[in-house]
Amino acid sequence: MEQNRILKLQKSIENLQSKSSRIYLFVQDTKGNPRASVRYIYQMGMALKNNGFNPIILHEKPEYVGVAEWLGPEYMELPHKPIEGQNLEISPEDFLIIPEIFGFIMEQVKDLPCAKIVLCQAYDHMMETLQPGFGWTNYGFYKCITTSEFQKDYISSIMRGVSTDVLPLYIDEKFKPTSTTQKPIVAVHSRDQRKTLNFIKSFYLKFPQYRWITFRDMRGLTEDEFANSLQECFLSVWIDETSGFGTFPMESMKCGVPVIGKIPSLFPHWINEDNGLWLSEETKLTDFTADFIQNWLEDNIKPELYTEMEKTVSSLSSKETFETSVTKFFTDYLETRYESFNEQLTKLKTEE
């Protein structure tokens, strides 16, 4: 019996040393619809693969649509496995990463012996499928990855006993200023589509003289279409009360497109009074948009705004720094697991 445990531990240690432990990253099937949170998981998977780890994208059903259409076919080259219909091989040296919204899956996997990590990109989804009085630790999740310091603070204040690491996302290089000129198009992004429609309708009613200004709902575009469309715009409007990072304003700024935004509940660390127009009242968005349009048409936008935007995005992670952070996080965690397994092995051998 003891000998068997020793052999298993030795095998686990070997896998940890050779980085062949499986790192399962669970994703939601968006049925081919683009979603920033899913993109982040795939980027993480790709970073792991590029650095010699063994990532596997985990999805619920065998008939998974995938991300080739909107994110790129190269991401579908990562190994994929469905939970349903297969006996998922999970060993103690493996890692399982579950997005915060899947509380019910956390419950299902609570007895698995592997390392379990919550990936929390949207703090407002944390409680959605958790039972009252239950936290992540109740399901054996003691580690969390999030995307910003302010989310980390919030998570730490709620989920006691969970250690949280920040792996800030990066904005792809395809988000860059247009090589020609910006057009009178405003990109609008809101979590709730009703807000986009309400904003556009109110604006046209209030400022009929600007009916020729196009508002573009940025939903449902592929990654390339999204970046190309954004480049053409001269302004972005951002309405996302529960944003956990602010990907859209960052993408806009990287394209040289100023942002008018409603300040989210959790104040993002990158907002300052010079890098955009940040409002606390959503009802004022239309007025500020009209003012901005007039100033843009008259070349009256202060150049300092664009300088500040550049400064803000220059402080973001690049693809390289993102990969470095992901690699470091998993290398450290592997190391911790290795030490723990080694300790157990030594103990067993001593007892033997």
Place this chain on the structure above:
Amino acid sequence: MENTFNLSVILPIKTATAKDFDEFFEKAIKSVSEQQTSVNELVIVHTDEELLTKKITEYDFGNLNVKKLVWSDEANFANQVNFGISQSESEWVSILEFDDEYSSIWFKNVKKYSEIYKDVSAFLPIVIDVDEKGTFAGFTNEATFAQNFSQEIGFLTNETLQEYQNFQTSGMAFKKSLVNDFGGIKSNFKLTFVYEFLLRLTFNSVRVMTIPKIGYKHINLREGSIFWNHKYGADKLSENEVKFWIDSAKKEYFFADERPLNYEPQV
């Protein structure tokens, strides 16, 4: 010079007796001299009216390079413009009406856009239309940006002009060579000479683009102006005649030269 655009502003003037002429003229000239990117020259084509000649002769144009040309024939906006263009010495030209104004950013933007969009030979400004009191009335030339208007956002095509006529060439910057290649503004047209000119340019595959910047301020239906006269004045046009001139524009744009055109009222 780096901060100059190779363009001549053509300013045709009929009379100095128009209401508030001095005030309008002053503003128009100032709008040329205060450009963030200057232009080569200002070509004024004025009638030989004594008062007008005196005012233009005595006016202090500051540092502007001004060419003053007397038009001794019967006053005619199109003929005066065409003459001014023929005498201009720049690659680009732009028509200014004495009661209108350029915005100070206009030629800076034309220069910038002409360097980026090298296949475009005519740039329309967004025009702010105001009434005689200066109150905002609306925009012109903005329609090229409206959704489902044009196949390529910002560009004016012959196809879209067939459906929508409300564009204006005053303030537009265009290559002088277009007039040599496809003809100037036709003087025998009433009301729709601008429309016919744009139809002709686009029919000949000239790329016409609106720059999404305020470039020009225009007073709508100023008392005594050509269009005011066609709507309210001595030369008031009937509905049938308006239709005739629109239809004529759609028939004549195939031809570079003017052909005889006469409206015969239906009895």
